[in-house]
Amino acid sequence: MAMAMLTLVLAAPGAAWAQTSQPVTVPNYFDPQNRLEKPDLGAIHTLRFLTEDDYPPFHFALSDGTLTGFDIDLARAICEELKIACTIQARRFDLLTDALNNGEGDALIASLRIDAASRARFDFTAPYYTTPARFVARKDATFKATPEGLAGKKIGVIGETAHEAFLKAFFPQIHRQTFANRGELYAALQGGQIDAFFDDAITSSFWLAGTAAANCCAFRGGPYTDSNYFGEGVGIAVKKGNDDLRRALDYALVELARRGVYTDIYLKYFPIGFY
Numbered sequence: 001m002a003m004a005m006l007t008l009v010l011a012a013p014g015a016a017w018a019q020t021s022q023p024v025t026v027p028n029y030f031d032p033q034n035r036l037e038k039p040d041l042g043a044i045h046t047l048r049f050l051t052e053d054d055y056p057p058f059h060f061a062l063s064d065g066t067l068t069g070f071d072i073d074l075a076r077a078i079c080e081e082l083k084i085a086c087t088i089q090a091r092r093f094d095l096l097t098d099a100l101n102n103g104e105g106d107a108l109i110a111s112l113r114i115d116a117a118s119r120a121r122f123d124f125t126a127p128y129y130t131t132p133a134r135f136v137a138r139k140d141a142t143f144k145a146t147p148e149g150l151a152g153k154k155i156g157v158i159g160e161t162a163h164e165a166f167l168k169a170f171f172p173q174i175h176r177q178t179f180a181n182r183g184e185l186y187a188a189l190q191g192g193q194i195d196a197f198f199d200d201a202i203t204s205s206f207w208l209a210g211t212a213a214a215n216c217c218a219f220r221g222g223p224y225t226d227s228n229y230f231g232e233g234v235g236i237a238v239k240k241g242n243d244d245l246r247r248a249l250d251y252a253l254v255e256l257a258r259r260g261v262y263t264d265i266y267l268k269y270f271p272i273g274f275y
Contacts, residue, residue: 024273026266029127029233030257039248046085047245049075050105053090057206057269058111061090070269071109074128077261081252097121100237106245108237115231123240125249127233128262132223132274133163136204137196138189138216145196145221150174156185156197162229163198182207190216201274209272223275 051071053061059069067088079086091099093110100108100122114124135145135155143149151173157164159178167176177194179185186207188194201223207213224230238245256262266273 024267024270025275026263026273027129027275028257029129030254030262034254035258036247036251036254039244039251041082041084041248042244044084044106044245044248046087047079047082047107048105049086049088050096050099050108051075051088051090051110052093052096055093055111059090059109070265071111073265073268074256074262075109077256077265078249078252081255081261082248097237100239106238106242107249111234112237113231114233114235118237121240122237123242123246124235124237125246125253127235128253130225130233131230132201132225133166133198133230134201134204134222134224134274135196135198135220136189136208136217137220138192139218141195141220143195147171147173150196153195154193156188156194158182158185158199163200166224166226166229167198186212190214196220202270205270205272205274219272 051059051067053059053067055069057069059067059071061067067090072088075088076086089105091104096108096110096112099105108122112118112122114127118124135150137143137145143153147170150171153174154177155167155171155174156177156179157167159180164176164178167174177188179188182199182203185197185199189197190213201219204219208217208219227233236249238249253262
């Protein structure tokens with residue numbers, strides 16, 4: 001996967017991020033050489049997005065009810081790219097898929113994972129983000145996050161997860177220690193009971209950027225993106241057979257990436273990149 005190395009770090013709104021000078025790697029999910037043909041939107045004059053309002057920093061409501069977040073900014077940028085009006089309506093997450101199928105919206109942008117079950121119900125754009133896994137270690141650690149470098153090290157992981165299964169398969173020589181929740185996992189690393197932990201990189205990036213981590217730790221090695229363990233990523237869902245809209249959304253995503261708009265949105269919400 002092509003990567004762009006950037007050193008600009010911006011804070012997500014409403015969050016108490018710790019200051020950091022760590023370079024941010026922005027993933028490139030869209031091939032800039034893949035210049036898609038601009039679609040004919042025909043009679044489409046307004047694009048109705050559906051989302052959910054309680055999943056920061058992806059999609060959430062401010063105190064005045066205004067929707068914001070990574071997905072929300074991306075949806076608005078898509079509408080600007082396509083030069084059409086845009087509405088974004090929030091629903092409870094458990095009602096979103098039925099709302100799309102019932103025609104209450106045209107597209108669903110709510111961090112919906114692409115998998116066999118969701119593909120059976122909807123068509124999807126190309127993924128606009130994935131959820132890699134990474135190791136996190138204290139900044140003074142000197143080992144490399146490789147199977148050889150981690151051999152004999154105490155590595156924490158949440159028990160009975162895809163992350164634990166991945167460690168079992170590819171890092172058999174570590175001393176694996178399982179934890180019930182992330183609070184215990186973070187405390188164990190800060191307290192020196194483990195040498196590193198292995199977890200979802202997005203969640204880890206928020207902890208690393210927050211005040212609770214006290215600038216103790218950093219990503220080490222990775223990212224690990226095996227779809228058999230960590231999924232195919234997240235896409236924008238449309239009703240089955242709505243190929244015109246799906247192609248229009250894919251076109252907009254490619255153009256936003258090519259022009260640097262996607263990068264700007266990413267840096268706004270992920271001050272410590274998860275790649």
